[in-house]
Amino acid sequence: MLTSVFIAAVSLALFWMAAFTLWWQMHAWRTPEVLASTRFSSPDGDEHVSFSLLLPARHEQAVLDHTIQRLLESSHTDFEIIVIVGHDDPETTAVAEQAAARDPRVRVVVDTHEKKNKPKAMNTALPHCRGDVVGVFDAEDQVHPELLAHVDHAFLTTGADVVQGGVQLINFHSSWYSLRNCLEYFFWFRSRLHLHAQKGFIPLGGNTVFVRTDVLREAGGWDPNCLAEDCDLGVRLSSVGKKVVVAYDSDMVTREETPGSLVSLLKQRTRWNQGFLQVYRKKDWKQLPTLGQRLLARYTLMTPFMQAFTGLIIPLNVAIALFLDVSVGIAFITFLPAVTALVTFVFEIVGLHDFGKQYGLRVRFAHYLKLIVGGPFYQVLLAGAAVRAVWREQRGRNDWELTTHVGAHLDESAVTRQDATREDVPA
Numbered sequence: 001m002l003t004s005v006f007i008a009a010v011s012l013a014l015f016w017m018a019a020f021t022l023w024w025q026m027h028a029w030r031t032p033e034v035l036a037s038t039r040f041s042s043p044d045g046d047e048h049v050s051f052s053l054l055l056p057a058r059h060e061q062a063v064l065d066h067t068i069q070r071l072l073e074s075s076h077t078d079f080e081i082i083v084i085v086g087h088d089d090p091e092t093t094a095v096a097e098q099a100a101a102r103d104p105r106v107r108v109v110v111d112t113h114e115k116k117n118k119p120k121a122m123n124t125a126l127p128h129c130r131g132d133v134v135g136v137f138d139a140e141d142q143v144h145p146e147l148l149a150h151v152d153h154a155f156l157t158t159g160a161d162v163v164q165g166g167v168q169l170i171n172f173h174s175s176w177y178s179l180r181n182c183l184e185y186f187f188w189f190r191s192r193l194h195l196h197a198q199k200g201f202i203p204l205g206g207n208t209v210f211v212r213t214d215v216l217r218e219a220g221g222w223d224p225n226c227l228a229e230d231c232d233l234g235v236r237l238s239s240v241g242k243k244v245v246v247a248y249d250s251d252m253v254t255r256e257e258t259p260g261s262l263v264s265l266l267k268q269r270t271r272w273n274q275g276f277l278q279v280y281r282k283k284d285w286k287q288l289p290t291l292g293q294r295l296l297a298r299y300t301l302m303t304p305f306m307q308a309f310t311g312l313i314i315p316l317n318v319a320i321a322l323f324l325d326v327s328v329g330i331a332f333i334t335f336l337p338a339v340t341a342l343v344t345f346v347f348e349i350v351g352l353h354d355f356g357k358q359y360g361l362r363v364r365f366a367h368y369l370k371l372i373v374g375g376p377f378y379q380v381l382l383a384g385a386a387v388r389a390v391w392r393e394q395r396g397r398n399d400w401e402l403t404t405h406v407g408a409h410l411d412e413s414a415v416t417r418q419d420a421t422r423e424d425v426p427a
Contacts, residue, residue, distance in 0.1 A: 008333045017306060018340035020299075026347060028191035028248075038194045040247040043146075043153040051079035051148055052131035052213065056111075056121040057139035061091040064139045068099045068106060071137070076148035081106045082128060084121040092139075117400035118206075119222035119229035126221050135210045136230075142255040143208075150252055151210050160245040161215045162237060164193060165208035166253035170359065172367070176374045177265060177381070178258040179367060183348060186355045190248055196300070197246040201285070201293045203276075203300060204234030204244070208254040215242060225398060226282075228275020235279055235297065239287040250358040262381065267401040269385035273304040274393050305386045345372060 028038050053071060057064045064083070071081050083096040087110050100106040109128055111121045122136065133155065137143060147165060154163045166189040172182040189205065196202035209230065219236055222229040238244065259265040279285075285297035299306075352371055356363030392398075 004327065004330045008330050011333045011336055015336040015340055018337055018344070021303070022340065022344050022347065024195050025187050025192055027195040038190070038247065039249050040150040040154060040252060041157060043149040044156075047076060047078050047149075047152060048156045049078075049133050049152050050131040051076070051133050051135050051152075051210070052129035053079055053081045053135045053137060054084065054122050054125050054129075055081055055137050055139060056084040056118050056125075057092050057096065058086055058089055058116065058121075059092060060139035061095045064092060064095045065099060067137065067139055067141050067143070068096075070141075070143050070145070072103055072105065073145045074143075074148045075145050076152060078131075079105065079148060080130060082109055082125045083107070084109050084111055084125045086110070086116050086121075087112045115399070117224070117227075117229075119226060120224045122229075123221045123224055126217065129213055132213055133210050134213050134216050136207050137254065138207045138256065140256060141207060144252050144254075147208075147252050147254070150247070150249075154245055154247055155210075155212075158245045159243065161212050161242040162204070162234075162244040163210045164197070164202070164204055164244060164246045165210070166190070166248040166250075167205055167208050168250075168253040168255055168359070169258050170255045170361075171257050172355070172361065172363075174258060176370045177262060177378060179352075179370050180374055180378045181258045181265065183352055183355060183371070187351060189253070193246045194248070196296070197244050199293060199296055200241075200290075201238045201288060201297050201300070202234045202244050202246070203228075203231035203279075204237075206230040211237075226275055226278050227271045227398060227400065228279060231272075231275060231301075232279045232282070232284075235301075236284050238293075238297075239284045241289075266381060266385050266388070269304075269382060270388045270392065271401055273386050273389035274398075276301050276304055277389060277393050304382070305390070345375065348375075 028035050055064075055067065055071070068081060068083065071079075083099070083106060085093045085096050085108060093108070093110070096106075096108045100108050107128070109125045111124045113120045113124070126134070133151075135148075135151070151163050151165060154160060167185060168189065169178070169182040169185045172179045193202060193205070207230075211233075215237070219233065219240075223232045226232045234244065259268050280298070280301040285294060285301065288294050288297060348371060349368055352363055352368065355361070
């Protein structure tokens, strides 16, 4: 009897957790009006703020110059690019210095910390920022030339302290896991972050985020010991009432690539999960003024671990319902999380279609098949990353595991342009 009650309680908890997550994930598509409100408004043609664009780069000489050149093509004229390199990384430093020699808008700052990570690098550059707004990009980013103009207008029209733009992994065809990785980003930046901004609690994304310089300095910059410095900054700013605006346009998103291997993806997710756990344990979120915000914060920061648990427990629930001698009512309840998972699969299929349509990418039947078949395996990987994050945190291992980049998203853009050219040629 007690076993049945326990099984039912766990199943109901998983069902409601999955249902809430799905509802939040689909926030932007609730009505056409909500979807329209998530986009940037058109700039007025004037420039109201200046930008200091931080570009931390470590062992990324293969992609750095392309990113710098894209940023220099911006239609907004009042900006500087600060490339942050390590004193022990001569290859990347050489690329950065060559770019600085070509254009005075590019400056190079050297991070001399013995143990290096992204927040330490950005804190090193913060005193050198001359702009009204500090923007953050990664070394492999493909940035739209009109983005800064749209962000400038967003600051003007909303009175925001922070503007979070969209980021999209684009090389969905590279592997079975890259497909799911791209779709995760699509739902997160296209929809979920807008809900967080509306509720007044938001874990910021790692790049294409713009913060007023005085607000950032008042906050003390980034936490140098946190493995999710973006999430931490968003939580701290939310907790003191700073206004965050999220805007997303498929034309304006910053394009990136997925990790190049399963091991790299596992390490990246481990770092994020461990960072979320660190932010949770810091308890800045407890300063949020309302109970609803605090509950959302607690749920969000623990989501990676709950997702991992859900992915592992659902098959167990199905097995219990099929093979153990339980009542019909209990068997029905154990199936509820599986039903929610199936509904999520349906929305993911629709989301993949919309993703391909918005980015002009050819999504074939094989991609839908990979999305479905790869789901359970991807969940196992997420579970492994969550377990590894807890293990590392308990052992006090906070070293930064760098995600390497090879420019796969740049190849994808070239493929897209070639496909478009071929389609324009008459048969």
